[in-house]
Amino acid sequence: MxxxxxxxxxxxxxxxxxxxxxxxxxxxxxxxxxxxxxxxxxxxxxxxxxxxxxxxxxxxxxxxxxxxxxxxxATHTAPTHQYRFLRIRADDAEPTSDRHHPRTKFIGLQKDKADANIAAKLGIRVNQAVVVVSRVLVFDGRPLILDEITLAQSIFPNLTMEKLVASQGSIYSFLETAYGTRMVRAEERIKAVGATKHASKHLGVAIGTPLLSVDRVAYTYGDRAVEWRRGLCLTSGYSYLNDLA
Amino acid sequence: MxxxxxxxxxxxxxxxxxxxxxxxxxxxxxxxxxxxxxxxxxxxxxxxxxxxxxxxxxxxxxxxxxxxxxxxxATHTAPTHQYRFLRIRADDAEPTSDRHHPRTKFIGLQKDKADANIAAKLGIRVNQAVVVVSRVLVFDGRPLILDEITLAQSIFPNLTMEKLVASQGSIYSFLETAYGTRMVRAEERIKAVGATKHASKHLGVAIGTPLLSVDRVAYTYGDRAVEWRRGLCLTSGYSYLNDLA
DNA sequence: GAGTGGTCTAGACCACACC
DNA sequence: GTGTGGTCTAGACCACTCT
CATH class of the missing domain: 1.10.10.10 (Winged helix-like DNA-binding domain superfamily/Winged helix DNA-binding domain)
Incomplete structure (x- = not known):
């Protein structure tokens, strides 16, 4: 009853x-x-x-x-799971091949305040402190992805370039060991865009070159959004792979 | 022992x-x-x-x-599952909203022979007969996707424009009821490309406009590849959604 | 051998749909 | 009420890892 x-x-x-x-x-x-x-x-x-x-x-x-x-x-630190969310593969490689570890080149780290968009995506208040990490992922010697990664300072305090550069492997692996925050799932929205001046410089292509723009919100336990990023990705010789079921 | x-x-x-x-x-x-x-x-x-x-x-x-x-x-004929593999959503719509039924405009149907690439993807012999269906998907009155769909004639014989135009809803729904072949899963490879003359004409954009190029191989029961398609997709106001887990 | 996850069974009961 | 899938239990045995 x-x-x-x-x-x-x-x-x-x-x-x-x-x-x-x-x-x-x-x-x-x-x-x-x-x-x-x-x-x-x-x-x-x-x-x-x-x-x-x-x-x-x-x-x-x-x-x-x-x-x-x-x-x-589960952990992101194991070699096979380092880049679990990375869907970019060389066109001539088997989709299942795990040997595609890119090299990371950190470009910058700025402290900023959340605008309305980022505040909404991360579930924080406008003007709350965030850190924006810029980096380039290099595959087989070619710079392919320009990332801008936004994190709330309240969750990831005292983040510095030195710590990032010192860390080996993926940024998720670092955040997991340094802050105990594990990324569990993510949502991506993909568009095709032309390379901006900034992107063309870092990826070594002409302005206007078609790139994938990949927006990602990543979640930790309990569906809590803790990262927002935008990646610009060159797709000559490489593709974004997706399995539909 | x-x-x-x-x-x-x-x-x-x-x-x-x-x-x-x-x-x-x-x-x-x-x-x-x-x-x-x-x-x-x-x-x-x-x-x-x-x-x-x-x-x-x-x-x-x-x-x-x-x-x-x-x-x-399972079936593709139910309204909620008609476009199960379609990952394009309007930016201002909820990802979960199912109300996004595009309208289909068929452009052409040609009989052809499989080249080496298609033969490999579909697991058939080179020069085996195939049918190539061209169509445009129209969202909210805007032509967004130009598809070229390749099917083996041995599996889908006697396919005609008339039958396609007469069929309501998605092409998978039609293939399922007409041939009993159900698409179970698919693999997609995505690139950013510039609009060709052909694409610019059908999507109403300038040549060179960045588009998503979405290659798909679709499989039926027992992991048998039965469809190969290439979609060119305009992403202004719309995005390709993907959940990473 | 001891401990872990993995499989298989048999039976009881709950939630839901249709009559 | 009857039949369906959904949950929960208890116990037996198998497969794998480590000691």
Missing amino acids: TGSPTFQPLYEQIKSLITRSLVLGEWKPGEAIPSEMELASRYGVSQGTVRKAIDALAAEYIVVRRQGKGTFV | TGSPTFQPLYEQIKSLITRSLVLGEWKPGEAIPSEMELASRYGVSQGTVRKAIDALAAEYIVVRRQGKGTFV
Whole structure:
């Protein structure tokens, strides 16, 4: 007779509890979470229910299962997952080939205040402090992508060029180890644009050259937007890959 | 001591059996497949194992579950799934809004022979007969996408302009009802290019205007490639959306 | 061998659709 | 009410990893 209008399965609730522990940092990226049996007794449910909750988290790449070893908090630091969100591949390479590590050239870092657009995308207030990182990604010696990455200072304080340059690998890997904030998913909006003067300089092409403009909002646990970026991408010999299902 | 090197779970085998029935047309798109209990007794396994097989098929949108009613073969004919693979959205629309049905303007249909590139993509022999359909998709009165769609005649025989024009809705919906071939997934490769003379004419923009070039290979059951297309897409006021996970 | 995730089963009960 | 898919449980056994 309670008449709960919104029925929520037990495994969804368990999934939320596990996610909550991830947000609170009880288990850090790369670490193992407790075994299914342990979690089952902790939450007072059967192992099968915990399993279904973890299945859902594994499907979202929030955790990774390894048979015989345990279940681990997913991370961007592993070489194979460094550039998990990067969809650019050489046209002559296999889509599945993971050997495409670009080299990063940092260009600048400016402190700024959020305008209305960025404030809306990041869910912060207008004029709140942000950091804008500019960089170029170099593939096989060719500068292909010019990125402008905007982060809220409240979440990523004391970010400096020195730290970025010192960090190896992807920026997500760095943010994860330095601030404990892991990017879980992202939304991209793609357009075709002509190269601006600024882009033409950094990518070494003529002004007006067609480029992909890739806008991205990246989210951490609990669908919280924590990054906005715009990438300008040269696509001669390279393409943006997407699987539709 | 048999030492089976490649262990395959029971539910994977059941999944293959169900897929086989789909390929053979035992259950047509839109129809219900037998209940879990029926399939369980047919294959001599428990209901839970059948459930797991169907779960996998449902995750790939090959079948659709409806609580209380049954499990149905997925289809492109439902209004909400007509343009399931179309990722273009108006910038001012919600990404989730499904009200974006474009209008189709067919331009031409030519019979041709597969060149090396198309033969490789479609897995057919060079010089095998193909049909190339040209069309423009019109959004809100504006011509946005110029498509060139290549299909093997062996799979889609007797395709004519009349039939296409007479068909309502998406081309996948038509191919599904007319030939029973359902597109299950697709791979796209995206580049930025300048509008050719041909494209500029049909999209009403200047030559050289930056466009998205979207190459697609679409697959039916069993990962069989059955369509190759190239779309040229104008992105003023509209974007290509992609979710990264 | 001990511990982990992975599979399979059998049965109970819940939520939903149709009659 | 009957039949469907959806959830939850309990237990058995398999496959993998490490010691």
